Amino acid sequence: MNEILVLKGVSHRYHSKSGETEAIRSMDLSVREGEFFGIVGPSGSGKTTLLSILAGILQPSAGVVERGISPSEIGYMLQRDHLFEWRTIEENVLLGLEIRKIKSAERVDYALSLLKKYSLGEFVKKKPSELSGGMRQRVALIRTLALRPKLILLDEPFSALDFQTRLTVAEDVREIIAEEKVTAILVTHDISEAIALCDRVAVLSARPATVKKIFDNPLEKNLSSIERREHPSFAELFKEVWKELEFTDEKDAKKGK
Amino acid sequence: MKKTQRRVSEEHLRYLKKQRGKSAFVVAMQIILLVQFFLVWEVLASYEVIDSFIFSSPSKMWESFLSLSREGGLWRHVSATLLETVIGFVSATAIGLVIAVILWSVEPLRLILEPYIVVLNALPKIALGPIIIIWVGAGKGAIIVMAILISVIITVINILNGFLSVDKDKILLMKTLSASRAQILFKLVLPSNLSNIIAALKVNVGMAWVGTIMGEYLVSREGLGYLIVYGGQVFNLSLVMCSTVILTVLAAVMYFCVLILEKAVAK
Numbered sequence: 034m035n036e037i038l039v040l041k042g043v044s045h046r047y048h049s050k051s052g053e054t055e056a057i058r059s060m061d062l063s064v065r066e067g068e069f070f071g072i073v074g075p076s077g078s079g080k081t082t083l084l085s086i087l088a089g090i091l092q093p094s095a096g097v098v099e100r101g102i103s104p105s106e107i108g109y110m111l112q113r114d115h116l117f118e119w120r121t122i123e124e125n126v127l128l129g130l131e132i133r134k135i136k137s138a139e140r141v142d143y144a145l146s147l148l149k150k151y152s153l154g155e156f157v158k159k160k161p162s163e164l165s166g167g168m169r170q171r172v173a174l175i176r177t178l179a180l181r182p183k184l185i186l187l188d189e190p191f192s193a194l195d196f197q198t199r200l201t202v203a204e205d206v207r208e209i210i211a212e213e214k215v216t217a218i219l220v221t222h223d224i225s226e227a228i229a230l231c232d233r234v235a236v237l238s239a240r241p242a243t244v245k246k247i248f249d250n251p252l253e254k255n256l257s258s259i260e261r262r263e264h265p266s267f268a269e270l271f272k273e274v275w276k277e278l279e280f281t282d283e284k285d286a287k288k289g290k
Numbered sequence: 291m292k293k294t295q296r297r298v299s300e301e302h303l304r305y306l307k308k309q310r311g312k313s314a315f316v317v318a319m320q321i322i323l324l325v326q327f328f329l330v331w332e333v334l335a336s337y338e339v340i341d342s343f344i345f346s347s348p349s350k351m352w353e354s355f356l357s358l359s360r361e362g363g364l365w366r367h368v369s370a371t372l373l374e375t376v377i378g379f380v381s382a383t384a385i386g387l388v389i390a391v392i393l394w395s396v397e398p399l400r401l402i403l404e405p406y407i408v409v410l411n412a413l414p415k416i417a418l419g420p421i422i423i424i425w426v427g428a429g430k431g432a433i434i435v436m437a438i439l440i441s442v443i444i445t446v447i448n449i450l451n452g453f454l455s456v457d458k459d460k461i462l463l464m465k466t467l468s469a470s471r472a473q474i475l476f477k478l479v480l481p482s483n484l485s486n487i488i489a490a491l492k493v494n495v496g497m498a499w500v501g502t503i504m505g506e507y508l509v510s511r512e513g514l515g516y517l518i519v520y521g522g523q524v525f526n527l528s529l530v531m532c533s534t535v536i537l538t539v540l541a542a543v544m545y546f547c548v549l550i551l552e553k554a555v556a557k
Binding site: 088090104105108109111112113115117119128129131132133180 | 457459460462463464465466467468469473477478481482484
């Protein structure tokens with residue numbers, strides 16, 4: 034399989050008046066085309082920084098990012114949906130096309146067909162406040178997909194949802210991404226979510242973040258996230274990932290953080 | 291509550307009736323209060339409990355209103371003041387909005403000018419009166435400049451604060467869609483600040499009246515502010531009171547126009 038994204042020795046430091054913070058230290062990572070790649074790490078471990086670097090919004094302090102695609106082919110989905118209240122669902126979904134000035138009839142049709150396909154067809158003329166949290170997050174995903182990205186970055190996209198909604202929306206997102214054949218990178222602090230969705234899971238250390246270990250998910254790709262959660266290997270992998278993360282925390286404790 | 295639910299319980303009907311009754315009571319009391327105010331004033335004046343030379347009376351105000359309109363001066367004065375106020379109001383808001391947009395777009399400029407804006411806001415603008423008269427001349431120009439000066443700084447401050455408090459993550463979202471600075475302004479910052487801009491309009495309506503009347507006190511030969519000053523000088527209190535009431539009505543009408551605009555925008 035081709036690699037869509039390769040990081041080589043990427044480091045990043047934040048500067049502020051009170052000093053500098055090393056967020057990422059010489060990170061190596063490669064993501065293959067078509068896979069669902071998970072990144073788990075303790076909170077505050079520079080996960081969002083990493084995504085910003087991958088998306089090309091932030092330049093790393095050191096190291097190189099090799100992309101098999103142009104930055105404009107990368108979609109980004111944030112923690113909260115950030116739908117604009119003054120726009121209808123349809124107008125929200127078309128925002129990216131408008132901004133990039135590529136709003137052709139064909140692309141608009143595609144975006145609207147996505148809304149219909151994922152049962153939001155009857156809400157196109159509604160305002161975001163009339164939709165449930167789960168539906169709004171699906172709209173946010175379609176807003177990203179309307180630009181036909183080859184790679185989509187998911188920054189804890191379910192963490193603002195309640196647990197029940199979270200499970201169903203996670204499954205919806207997995208299905209949509211599999212169906213539209215997009216490569217995805219999911220960043221989360223929720224181990225079970227990463228295992229339920231991803232083909233491979235990278236565990237990050239606490240700040241400064243490095244890749245500690247990458248786990249191959251033995252669970253079949255065509256299983257739904259709910260089925261995966263019920264599978265016996267799920268608990269096994271969970272335990273392994275958990276251990277790796279726990280170890281990270283202990284090391285932090287010794288450092289006196 | 292479901293909108294489709296047609297059948298309403300007895301209890302709910304009683305509740306609605308009570309609410310309607312409540313608001314009818316409030317409106318009725320508001321009208322009674324106003325009528326009573328003028329009534330008491332009139333009665334006290336006619337029984338000479340208060341000196342109608344100093345306090346005037348509603349009937350005398352009405353007389354002076356009639357004589358004003360008979361001599362044709364009323365419309366001239368009202369239109370002069372109205373024109374100055376509307377021009378002052380519209381230009382102050384427009385200039386304030388443009389300055390706020392520039393300061394939002396050019397961060398270094400905002401940082402450099404911040405202390406000056408704060409100081410200018412604290413300065414009582416009426417103190418600039420003599421300077422304005424010398425620079426612009428003692429006429430309509432000076433009045434309009436005064437009306438603009440009095441509200442433009444606070445407009446800039448309020449609107450700029452709204453611009454700066456736009457959710458950082460929403461700006462990040464726009465960047466992930468590769469939006470330019472101008473697109474962030476027109477597609478995110480301005481539309482999300484619409485209610486904030488309307489609030490600035492509401493403040494400016496009042497401010498523009500203050501500026502105009504102040505200006506007219508200083509320089510004018512016509513307008514409601516002129517009538518008030520003139521009436522005071524010749525001890526014609528009826529004229530002063532009458533002009534003040536007209537002023538109040540006009541200010542209220544203009545404020546309600548902004549309220550209507552607000553409702554139209556909210557839809």
